[in-house]
Amino acid sequence: xxxxxxxxxxxxxxxxxxxxxxxxxxxxxxxxxxxxxxxxxxxxxxxxxxxxxxxxxxxxxxxxxxxx
Amino acid sequence: xxxxxxxxxxxxxxxxxxxxxxxxxxxxxxxxxxxxxxxxxxxxxxxxxxxxxxxxxxxxxxxxxxxxxxxxxxxxxxxxxxxxxxxxxxxxxxxxxxxxxxxxxxxxxxxxxxxxxxxxxxxxxxxxxxxxxxxxxxxxxxxxxxxxxxxxxxxxxxxxxxxxxxxxxxxxxxxxxxxxxxxxxxxxxxxxxxxxxxxxxxxxxxxxxxxxxxxxxxxxxxxxxxxxxxxxxxxxxxxxxxxxxxxxxxxxxxxxxxxxxxxxxxxxxxxxxxxxxxxxxxxx
Numbered sequence: 001x002x003x004x005x006x007x008x009x010x011x012x013x014x015x016x017x018x019x020x021x022x023x024x025x026x027x028x029x030x031x032x033x034x035x036x037x038x039x040x041x042x043x044x045x046x047x048x049x050x051x052x053x054x055x056x057x058x059x060x061x062x063x064x065x066x067x068x
Numbered sequence: 069x070x071x072x073x074x075x076x077x078x079x080x081x082x083x084x085x086x087x088x089x090x091x092x093x094x095x096x097x098x099x100x101x102x103x104x105x106x107x108x109x110x111x112x113x114x115x116x117x118x119x120x121x122x123x124x125x126x127x128x129x130x131x132x133x134x135x136x137x138x139x140x141x142x143x144x145x146x147x148x149x150x151x152x153x154x155x156x157x158x159x160x161x162x163x164x165x166x167x168x169x170x171x172x173x174x175x176x177x178x179x180x181x182x183x184x185x186x187x188x189x190x191x192x193x194x195x196x197x198x199x200x201x202x203x204x205x206x207x208x209x210x211x212x213x214x215x216x217x218x219x220x221x222x223x224x225x226x227x228x229x230x231x232x233x234x235x236x237x238x239x240x241x242x243x244x245x246x247x248x249x250x251x252x253x254x255x256x257x258x259x260x261x262x263x264x265x266x267x268x269x270x271x272x273x274x275x276x277x278x279x280x281x282x283x284x285x286x287x288x289x290x291x292x293x294x295x296x297x298x299x300x301x302x303x304x305x306x307x308x309x310x311x312x313x314x315x316x317x318x319x320x321x322x323x324x325x326x327x328x329x330x331x332x333x334x335x336x337x338x339x340x341x342x343x344x345x346x347x348x349x350x351x352x
Contacts, residue, residue: 023142
């Protein structure tokens with residue numbers, strides 16, 4: 001199990017946000033709905049929104065870093 | 069006392085009732101037709117305690133199996149992924165002046181999976197363990213200690229026998245931790261030649277998982293700094309994952325205790341309207 005650490009260390013840190021956002025969206029959506037259908041559609045919507053927002057922030061920071 | 073939570077459905081398109089859920093006949097209310105969902109929360113406080121002790125258990129107790137599975141998989145996967153990222157060291161309980169692990173307050177939100185940290189903390193703070201760490205450190209710092217860190221068990225026993233008087237050991241430490249006993253334990257992990265750097269003698273079982281860092285370990289270094297150096301950004305990411313897992317379980321506990329936070333269609337529409345009005349007002 002600990003053998004995965006070197007593999008994880010080579011992965012870009014930004015990729016770690018994806019599963020975290022998915023898990024947060026699913027749990028948050030599950031606290032608002034009772035049926036599986038709205039839970040998953042709600043989770044998908046909030047995952048997309050969060051990823052788009054994070055992507056915009058990422059691009060902004062990338063552009064700023066190019067200037068410096 | 070079993071209790072029911074009756075609440076209006078939000079944008080639930082699905083007509084099929086979820087497990088543990090009773091759907092009553094549509095009831096006409098003023099101009100809008102509203103359905104009511106009757107949710108049997110059984111004994112809410114027991115469900116809340118179960119949800120805290122083990123993620124998803126509260127929902128299983130309420131027979132809301134699907135949601136229980138979602139909470140269990142999401143929260144436990146996040147927690148254990150974080151724990152593995154940090155080599156098992158990101159979750160530990162410590163409240164000493166030199167290192168307060170405030171993150172543990174949130175990590176303990178996952179319940180049982182974070183409890184071993186409390187046991188490890190008690191073991192790591194025990195006088196016996198600290199004495200052993202001190203003893204090994206003093207042996208390593210002694211002038212006879214080989215520079216390459218490698219020595220056979222017999223050699224070290226002999227060296228200790230000759231030089232033990234030069235070690236500034238606290239009274240009784242040699243009697244309690246006789247070199248032979250320590251080496252016998254170490255020897256099981258080596259092929260006769262001992263490398264002090266690799267020996268797990270002062271790592272609490274299993275491999276020091278969830279044990280608090282020793283301010284000055286056997287190598288005379290700050291163990292927390294060593295972990296940060298070894299795992300780099302993964303240590304922080306692992307801390308974040310486990311912390312978020314604990315917080316997510318708090319949401320699950322509330323859900324088990326009071327049912328889902330469903331907004332009615334009217335409330336939802338009112339909310340949307342107020343946002344639109346505010347946006348128009350801001351534009352104007």
